[in-house]
Amino acid sequence: MTDATTTLAPAPVARRSHATLGRLVRAELRWIYRRPRTLVVLGLLAAIPVIVGIALTFVGSAGPGGGGGDGASLLATAAGNALVLPIATLAMALNLLLPLSAAMSGSDALAGETAHGTLRGWLLAPVSRGRLLLVKSLGVATFALSAVLVMAATGVLTGFVLNGTDGLVTLSGSTLSLPAALLKVAIAAGWVALQLWAIGAVALAISAWTEHPMVVLASVLGGVIVFSVLQLLDALEWLHPFLLNDSWLALGDVLRDPMPTGGLAEGALRAACYIVIALSIAYAKLSTKDG
Amino acid sequence: MSTSTTATDVVAPEGAATPAAALAAQTRGLRKLYGRTVAVDHVDLDVPEGAVLGMLGPNGSGKTTTIRMLLGLVRPTAGTVSLLGHAVPEHAGHALPDVGALVEGPGFHPFLSGRENLLRMAAAEPRLATGDIPHAVGEALERVGLAAAANRRYRGYSLGMKQRLGLAGALLVPRRMVVLDEPTNGLDPAGTREVRTIISELHAAGVTVLVSSHLLAEVEATCTHVAVLHAGSVVAQGELAELLESGSPALLVSTTDGTAAMEALRASRIPSRLAPEGVRVDLTACTPPEVIAALVHAGVDVHEARRARTGLEDLFARLTQEPDEEDGS
Amino acid sequence: MNPKKRAVTVAVAGTAAGAIGLGIMAMPAGAGEAPELPSVSAQELVESVLKADPPALSGNVAIDNDLGLPAMPGMAMLNVESARVYHDGDHASRIALEQNGSEVTLVQNGGTAWSYDAADNTATKTTLPENAERKHKAAGQDELADPSSAAATMLDYVRQSSTVAVDGTATVADRAAYELVLTPKPTERTLLREVRIAVDAENRLPLRMSVLTNGTTEPALQIGFTDIDFGPQPADLFEFSPPQGAEVTDSQPRNKPEQLPDKPAGEVTGEGWDSVYVGSVPPETLDRRPDSDGPDARGLLDQFGTRVQGEFGSGYVVSTKVGTALITDDGRFAVGAVPQQVLTEALGTR
Numbered sequence: 027m028t029d030a031t032t033t034l035a036p037a038p039v040a041r042r043s044h045a046t047l048g049r050l051v052r053a054e055l056r057w058i059y060r061r062p063r064t065l066v067v068l069g070l071l072a073a074i075p076v077i078v079g080i081a082l083t084f085v086g087s088a089g090p091g092g093g094g095g096d097g098a099s100l101l102a103t104a105a106g107n108a109l110v111l112p113i114a115t116l117a118m119a120l121n122l123l124l125p126l127s128a129a130m131s132g133s134d135a136l137a138g139e140t141a142h143g144t145l146r147g148w149l150l151a152p153v154s155r156g157r158l159l160l161v162k163s164l165g166v167a168t169f170a171l172s173a174v175l176v177m178a179a180t181g182v183l184t185g186f187v188l189n190g191t192d193g194l195v196t197l198s199g200s201t202l203s204l205p206a207a208l209l210k211v212a213i214a215a216g217w218v219a220l221q222l223w224a225i226g227a228v229a230l231a232i233s234a235w236t237e238h239p240m241v242v243l244a245s246v247l248g249g250v251i252v253f254s255v256l257q258l259l260d261a262l263e264w265l266h267p268f269l270l271n272d273s274w275l276a277l278g279d280v281l282r283d284p285m286p287t288g289g290l291a292e293g294a295l296r297a298a299c300y301i302v303i304a305l306s307i308a309y310a311k312l313s314t315k316d317g
Numbered sequence: 318m319s320t321s322t323t324a325t326d327v328v329a330p331e332g333a334a335t336p337a338a339a340l341a342a343q344t345r346g347l348r349k350l351y352g353r354t355v356a357v358d359h360v361d362l363d364v365p366e367g368a369v370l371g372m373l374g375p376n377g378s379g380k381t382t383t384i385r386m387l388l389g390l391v392r393p394t395a396g397t398v399s400l401l402g403h404a405v406p407e408h409a410g411h412a413l414p415d416v417g418a419l420v421e422g423p424g425f426h427p428f429l430s431g432r433e434n435l436l437r438m439a440a441a442e443p444r445l446a447t448g449d450i451p452h453a454v455g456e457a458l459e460r461v462g463l464a465a466a467a468n469r470r471y472r473g474y475s476l477g478m479k480q481r482l483g484l485a486g487a488l489l490v491p492r493r494m495v496v497l498d499e500p501t502n503g504l505d506p507a508g509t510r511e512v513r514t515i516i517s518e519l520h521a522a523g524v525t526v527l528v529s530s531h532l533l534a535e536v537e538a539t540c541t542h543v544a545v546l547h548a549g550s551v552v553a554q555g556e557l558a559e560l561l562e563s564g565s566p567a568l569l570v571s572t573t574d575g576t577a578a579m580e581a582l583r584a585s586r587i588p589s590r591l592a593p594e595g596v597r598v599d600l601t602a603c604t605p606p607e608v609i610a611a612l613v614h615a616g617v618d619v620h621e622a623r624r625a626r627t628g629l630e631d632l633f634a635r636l637t638q639e640p641d642e643e644d645g646s
Numbered sequence: 647m648n649p650k651k652r653a654v655t656v657a658v659a660g661t662a663a664g665a666i667g668l669g670i671m672a673m674p675a676g677a678g679e680a681p682e683l684p685s686v687s688a689q690e691l692v693e694s695v696l697k698a699d700p701p702a703l704s705g706n707v708a709i710d711n712d713l714g715l716p717a718m719p720g721m722a723m724l725n726v727e728s729a730r731v732y733h734d735g736d737h738a739s740r741i742a743l744e745q746n747g748s749e750v751t752l753v754q755n756g757g758t759a760w761s762y763d764a765a766d767n768t769a770t771k772t773t774l775p776e777n778a779e780r781k782h783k784a785a786g787q788d789e790l791a792d793p794s795s796a797a798a799t800m801l802d803y804v805r806q807s808s809t810v811a812v813d814g815t816a817t818v819a820d821r822a823a824y825e826l827v828l829t830p831k832p833t834e835r836t837l838l839r840e841v842r843i844a845v846d847a848e849n850r851l852p853l854r855m856s857v858l859t860n861g862t863t864e865p866a867l868q869i870g871f872t873d874i875d876f877g878p879q880p881a882d883l884f885e886f887s888p889p890q891g892a893e894v895t896d897s898q899p900r901n902k903p904e905q906l907p908d909k910p911a912g913e914v915t916g917e918g919w920d921s922v923y924v925g926s927v928p929p930e931t932l933d934r935r936p937d938s939d940g941p942d943a944r945g946l947l948d949q950f951g952t953r954v955q956g957e958f959g960s961g962y963v964v965s966t967k968v969g970t971a972l973i974t975d976d977g978r979f980a981v982g983a984v985p986q987q988v989l990t991e992a993l994g995t996r
Contacts, residue, residue, distance in 0.1 A: 044410065045441050049440050052440070150390070151442050199769060286706065288706065288873070303660055303661050303663075314649055
């Protein structure tokens with residue numbers, strides 16, 4: 027124990043009533059990316075395009091007629107096409123793995139921190155509830171974006187390694203220049219990130235209601251499954267436009283030339299609506315929640 | 318909740334509080350319901366500035382809930398809180414930067430080291446300039462004796478080390494008030510002594526300290542003021558010394574002839590009894606001068622007369638157990 | 647404001663805003679009110695359609711198929727839900743048929759036509775005989791030398807079996823359109839109730855065709871633009887060079903693409919709405935598998951058809967909302983937009 031008087035002398039520090047947003051976000055990001063779990067998930071996501079690319083090249087295409095989901099048929103054309111591989115693997119991962127990653131991030135952000143008793147530390151500092159939600163949202167959004175970018179990047183690199191920079195052929199049979207192909211991958215990645223932000227926002231909203239991270243993960247997993255099943259039921263067609271995954275098939279449109287924008291724009295708007303709803307509910311809960 | 322109604326009846330020594338002193342924190346009519354369960358009811362707590370207030374109470378008496386409401390973590394169902402002159406929780410943002418707190422045990426991330434955990438906590442401290450953070454963290458770690466283990470993962474810390482890290486979090490910034498909820502939980506005797514030292518250092522520097530505990534010896538050793546909670550209500554509060562005296566006012570009289578003294582007092586209708594250390598005179602109905610006068614008048618030799626001090630333990634037992642006994646009868 | 651109240655306000659406002667946004671997206675596009683248009687007779691409308699040259703355009707065509715077809719394997723081509731159509735206003739066009747996760751692109755520019763299938767990375771180049779185009783044009787010009795008489799001839803023919811009328815207006819792909827309606831005469835024995843064709847009021851381009859059947863309000867089959875933009879299109883849309891690595895085949899134009907090795911031979915009997923196409927295939931065909939891994943045709947018929955017997959012998963009948971098909975065990979078949987009874991009569995007359 028050291029001398030008390032030195033540390034207890036009144037500090038000549040600006041009498042701010044809150045820490046700067048940038049500092050909080052930096053601390054949040056450091057926390058996210060120092061977490062072993064985060065790195066493991068990013069590593070696994072990065073490995074998917076590599077595995078798929080190698081499998082398609084050396085094992086051969088999945089075979090015609092196997093018209094399963096969107097990802098499967100996109101992948102049928104991915105073998106010889108370095109442009110298709112990143113986008114097809116993103117489309118495939120969007121069905122389950124990427125949503126779960128976003129949900130994990132959202133569950134750690136509030137429920138996990140509450141469970142560890144660490145949220146209290148920031149609330150007492152104090153960080154206002156509104157800023158807390160803002161910082162947490164930015165953290166989840168950054169993680170989701172990094173997950174998508176990591177997949178896109180390894181997808182592009184795997185494509186280059188396996189097939190070189192030639193043969194960047196769209197579904198419409200046109201051949202793209204390298205920058206044009208990278209632009210398409212970037213558009214796809216950005217759009218997938220937006221969908222993940224919507225899922226992350228929903229996860230944050232659930233996260234604000236519970237202190238059990240597993241509840242958040244289970245809810246999002248359940249939601250993804252239920253939404254996919256609902257999409258299959260033609261009798262519920264009126265409901266489909268309200269489901270986030272209604273326009274997920276539109277991701278394949280990025281690979282068409284010229285690119286039809288209708289489905290993508292609709293999907294982006296839908297994601298934005300989900301973000302508005304989820305964040306407003308998250309704010310309402312967090313601002314009245316006991317710390 | 319039959320005990321809560323009887324408990325309010327026991328608020329006998331309430332007048333001991335000194336309203337003249339400036340208050341660092343004050344609650345009025347504080348009440349918190351969780352569903353239908355009354356966690357805290359009618360809590361009027363005064364924390365004088367510069368005091369070390371020990372909040373005593375058995376587990377479940379509402380200590381932590383009161384502290385959480387005081388810090389704006391929990392919104393009271395009814396009542397008001399004022400912390401360092403600011404209404405809480407409405408303006409908690411103005412008060413909290415000057416308040417350090419360790420509530421409900423230490424909360425840290427297991428995969429980060431002690432230092433990284435504190436760095437993360439410090440990032441949110443308004444009173445710390447960004448450049449000063451590493452220094453402040455280093456100093457706080459030093460202060461609680463964790464400097465050597467600072468770079469080890471929190472996961473591997475012992476219970477005592479975790480508690481110390483929590484304490485370091487409360488001391489990151491020079492504070493006007495420090496709130497410690499069960500700070501010695503899990504600490505060995507040496508650790509407990511260190512916490513006492515820290516509290517007295519804070520006290521010496523003029524910092525108001527609110528420390529909750531169920532360990533009476535700890536409170537008696539470190540506190541200037543005491544508030545006793547029982548079943549969600551404050552049953553007694555005030556300066557420690559006054560409370561101890563008011564607990565059972567009595568005068569101890571040393572004399573050569575105890576029997577004569579007893580007779581003289583009985584004649585003056587002053588209740589008394591023989592105790593090992595002398596004659597114990599009940600002061601509920603009379604004052605010490607009256608007692609001395611009665612004895613001297615009767616020609617009894619009075620060698621020494623002094624106030625009898627009850628231990629905190631006696632007081633605490635009386636305040637918190639009586640209602641149960643009444644219930645039982 | 648009381649924090650609880652504020653929280654509730656924020657939650658309600660945010661949820662409402664988001665839900666309204668979702669609701670707007672859920673509203674069917676182009677479900678506007680019927681526009682006010684100057685009235686036009688059926689003959690004038692048909693005439694103007696024949697006269698009009700399709701302008702340069704790009705658009706999305708949606709195919710809504712509620713035929714009640716059984717879901718059969720090997721019918722991937724029918725699985726097209728939408729197509730993007732580009733036209734340069736002259737003689738070049740591009741059609742992209744979107745299938746889930748794949749695409750078939752058809753590019754036609756003058757005498758050259760390309761088709762590219764992304765699913766198996768194959769391109770087919772077809773050189774149209776020069777004279778074919780010229781002949782087509784010449785013939786067209788002959789016929790359409792006088793659009794008004796052509797329209798009259800056409801309408802006369804159609805009116806033998808149908809009532810033709812302009813029945814109000816509609817909004818299709820945000821364009822005002824006339825609705826031309828063909829209704830079968832009561833004597834026609836058909837499953838169809840009417841065929842509606844929406845014609846753009848300005849360009850006189852057919853924008854949508856709907857086939858409605860008896861007993862339903864929703865079209866059994868509808869092909870129409872969901873959005874359309876008129877204006878010049880970039881020229882490179884109509885150029886196609888096969889991508890590196892694609893399997894390219896050159897093909898000579900044929901009158902009809904051969905789907906089956908044993909071409910069914912047959913003829914049309916009857917007239918108007920209750921025409922029936924009657925023909926026969928070698929009976930062995932029924933036992934051949936259309937797909938290497940699929941079930942044979944007889945298996946499919948067992949699964950989706952109904953066993954029937956009559957004067958024609960015995961066979962299977964497959965019914966959909968718009969038509970019926972009957973195939974006998976000895977390989978004779980009849981197909982038409984008619985009830986089953988008309989088919990058995992057609993087979994019986996053979």
